[in-house]
Amino acid sequence: MRKILILHSSDNVAVCLSEIGNGEVIEQDGKKFSALESIPRGHKIAIANIELNEGIIKYGERMGHAISRITAGSHVHVHNVLGDRLSSGEV
Amino acid sequence: MNNSPLKAYLRPNGSWGLRNHILVLPLHSALSSSARAIEEASQGAVAITHDWSGEIDADLERIVSTLAGFASNPNNFATIFVTLDSPNERRIIERAKLLGLSNFVHLSLADVGSMHKLVDVGTREADQLIARALLQDRIPAPWSAIVLGLECGGSDALSGITANPALGVASDMLVDLGATSILAETTEILGAEHLLAARAITPEVGVEIVNTVLRYESSINYEGIDLRGAQPSRGNIEGGLSTLEEKSLGAAKKAGNALFTGVLEYAEVPAVPGLFFMDTPGHDIEQLTGFAAGHVNIVVFTSGRGTPTGSATMPVIKVATNTPMATSLKDLIDLNAGTIADGVESLSEVGNRIFNEIVAVANGKETKAERGGHHEFSLSRLYN
Structure with missing residues (x-):
C-alpha cells in the first residue's frame, strides 16, 4: 500500500494517503525519507528540500511558494506556503 | 482509422453519434406535457422539458444557441420539434439546421389542430423515426x-x-x-x-x-x-x-x-x-x-x-x-x-x-x- 501520492514526476510535495506519524520512514517510488512531524491524511509532505520563495510544485504546476525553508519530510501547509496571487487586486 | 476500436453512427454533416436517439424537444414550456406524453407513448423516444416561454430578453441568444445545439447534437438520429410556431421557435430550428441537423420533424400546435392530435401525430412520427434509426448500423469511426x-x-x-x-x-x-x-x-x-x-x-x-x-x-x-x-x-x-x-x-x-x-x-x-x-x-x-x-x-x-x-x-x-x-x-x-x-x-x-x-x-x-x-x-x- 502506498503511504503517499506523488501526482507528477516534477513535484516537490506529495499527498499523504493516511496519517503519517512523526519519524515514520517513507520508502516509495524510488525515494526514502523520514517524516519530521505527524501529518494528517490528505495533507502535503515535502519530498525534497524547498528553499525560501521557491515554488511549491504539485500536479507539475506551481501552486504557491515557500515562505520559509522547508526540509524534506515536513508538513507543507498554510504555515509555510502562500499562494502567488492572493486577491483579484494582485492579478 | 488510426487503429481506433470505435464504431459510431455517421451523420450527414460528417459528425459522429455515439447514440441514436429520437429527441422530442418542445420549444415552448407550455408544450412540456405534450413532449412527455409523446415520450411515454412512443417506443423509445426521449423528451426534455424546460421553462422558456418565448421571452425576448437579453438571454434570448443564449437560449436559442442552447436549444438549437441540443437539437442538433450528433447523438440524435432525429429531432421532433413541438412548437407554437412563433418566430423565435422557427429561429431555433433554422439555427439547428445550420449546426448540422438534417433529420427533423416540426409539429406546430396550430397546424396539427389539437393537443390530443399533437400527441398522436408526434407518437406516430417518433415510432417511424425509431424504426428508421434501428436500420442504421455503427461503422468504424476515427x-x-x-x-x-x-x-x-x-x-x-x-x-x-x-x-x-x-x-x-x-x-x-x-x-x-x-x-x-x-x-x-x-x-x-x-x-x-x-x-x-x-x-x-x-x-x-x-x-x-x-x-x-x-x-x-x-x-x-x-x-x-x-x-x-x-x-x-x-x-x-x-x-x-x-x-x-x-x-x-x-x-x-x-x-x-x-x-x-x-x-x-x-x-x-x-x-x-x-x-x-x-x-x-x-x-x-x-x-x-x-x-x-x-x-x-x-x-x-x-x-x-x-x-x-x-x-x-x-x-x-x-x-x-x-x-x-x-x-x-x-x-x-x-x-x-x-x-x-x-x-x-x-x-x-x-x-x-x-x-x-x-x-x-x-x-x-x-x-x-x-x-x-x-x-x-x-x-x-x-x-x-
Missing part, C-alpha cells in the same frame, strides 16, 4: 468521433487527488489520439487561470482563458464579493488545501496536461479536435446542457458525494472519488477512483480504466445514468 465533456459535482477532499487527475490521464490519452475534450466551469478554474493559460497553444488562446475568468469575476465583484480573498475556505484548509491555485488545479486536472486549443462560449460547438475550455456556470446541469448543446457526445462526471445527473442525449459515466461512496451507491457509480487514495492503484492505472470505459460506452455500453433514465436539463441564463 478517434476524432469522441467529443468528451469533463465534469465534476459534489466534490470532496479526494476529488483533486483521485478521480480528477485520473480523468486527466484519460483525457490526455484521447486528445493525443485526435479526440476532443472539453473542460468547463469558469468558477472552478478561478485562481489557476494563469497556469492553464500557460498551456495554451498560442498566446492569444492564453489571453482568452484569462479574460474568460476576468469577465466572470467582474460580473460577481460588482456585488462586492471577492472570490479570491475568501478561498480556500476553512473547510478546504482543514482538508489539506493550502492555496487557491491548489484548489483550482484539483478541478482543472480533469483536463490533464494537454495544451488548450481554444476557448468556447457556452453551448459553442468546437470546430476542430483538441482540448478546449468552455465558459459555463458551476451548476452541474447547466454545464451538462451546455456540453450537449456544444455537441459533446460523451461525458465523464467525477463525484465525491454521488450526484444522480444524466442527459437525454449524452451517456454520462460516473466516477467516484472515494471507495465508501462507490460501494454504497452501486446503481449510480460506473467506476471507482478511490483506489488511488486507498493506496492500491496508481493514477495511470485508474486513468487507463477510465479510458477503456469511455471506449466501451462510446461503442454502446450502457452507463448507470442511462439505465436509471436520468434526463436532467436546465437552461442557463445570465440576466434573469
Whole structure:
C-alpha cells in the first residue's frame, strides 16, 4: 500500500494517503525519507528540500511558494506556503 | 482509422453519434406535457422539458444557441420539434439546421389542430423515426468521433487527488489520439487561470482563458464579493488545501496536461479536435446542457458525494472519488477512483480504466445514468 501520492514526476510535495506519524520512514517510488512531524491524511509532505520563495510544485504546476525553508519530510501547509496571487487586486 | 476500436453512427454533416436517439424537444414550456406524453407513448423516444416561454430578453441568444445545439447534437438520429410556431421557435430550428441537423420533424400546435392530435401525430412520427434509426448500423469511426465533456459535482477532499487527475490521464490519452475534450466551469478554474493559460497553444488562446475568468469575476465583484480573498475556505484548509491555485488545479486536472486549443462560449460547438475550455456556470446541469448543446457526445462526471445527473442525449459515466461512496451507491457509480487514495492503484492505472470505459460506452455500453433514465436539463441564463 502506498503511504503517499506523488501526482507528477516534477513535484516537490506529495499527498499523504493516511496519517503519517512523526519519524515514520517513507520508502516509495524510488525515494526514502523520514517524516519530521505527524501529518494528517490528505495533507502535503515535502519530498525534497524547498528553499525560501521557491515554488511549491504539485500536479507539475506551481501552486504557491515557500515562505520559509522547508526540509524534506515536513508538513507543507498554510504555515509555510502562500499562494502567488492572493486577491483579484494582485492579478 | 488510426487503429481506433470505435464504431459510431455517421451523420450527414460528417459528425459522429455515439447514440441514436429520437429527441422530442418542445420549444415552448407550455408544450412540456405534450413532449412527455409523446415520450411515454412512443417506443423509445426521449423528451426534455424546460421553462422558456418565448421571452425576448437579453438571454434570448443564449437560449436559442442552447436549444438549437441540443437539437442538433450528433447523438440524435432525429429531432421532433413541438412548437407554437412563433418566430423565435422557427429561429431555433433554422439555427439547428445550420449546426448540422438534417433529420427533423416540426409539429406546430396550430397546424396539427389539437393537443390530443399533437400527441398522436408526434407518437406516430417518433415510432417511424425509431424504426428508421434501428436500420442504421455503427461503422468504424476515427478517434476524432469522441467529443468528451469533463465534469465534476459534489466534490470532496479526494476529488483533486483521485478521480480528477485520473480523468486527466484519460483525457490526455484521447486528445493525443485526435479526440476532443472539453473542460468547463469558469468558477472552478478561478485562481489557476494563469497556469492553464500557460498551456495554451498560442498566446492569444492564453489571453482568452484569462479574460474568460476576468469577465466572470467582474460580473460577481460588482456585488462586492471577492472570490479570491475568501478561498480556500476553512473547510478546504482543514482538508489539506493550502492555496487557491491548489484548489483550482484539483478541478482543472480533469483536463490533464494537454495544451488548450481554444476557448468556447457556452453551448459553442468546437470546430476542430483538441482540448478546449468552455465558459459555463458551476451548476452541474447547466454545464451538462451546455456540453450537449456544444455537441459533446460523451461525458465523464467525477463525484465525491454521488450526484444522480444524466442527459437525454449524452451517456454520462460516473466516477467516484472515494471507495465508501462507490460501494454504497452501486446503481449510480460506473467506476471507482478511490483506489488511488486507498493506496492500491496508481493514477495511470485508474486513468487507463477510465479510458477503456469511455471506449466501451462510446461503442454502446450502457452507463448507470442511462439505465436509471436520468434526463436532467436546465437552461442557463445570465440576466434573469
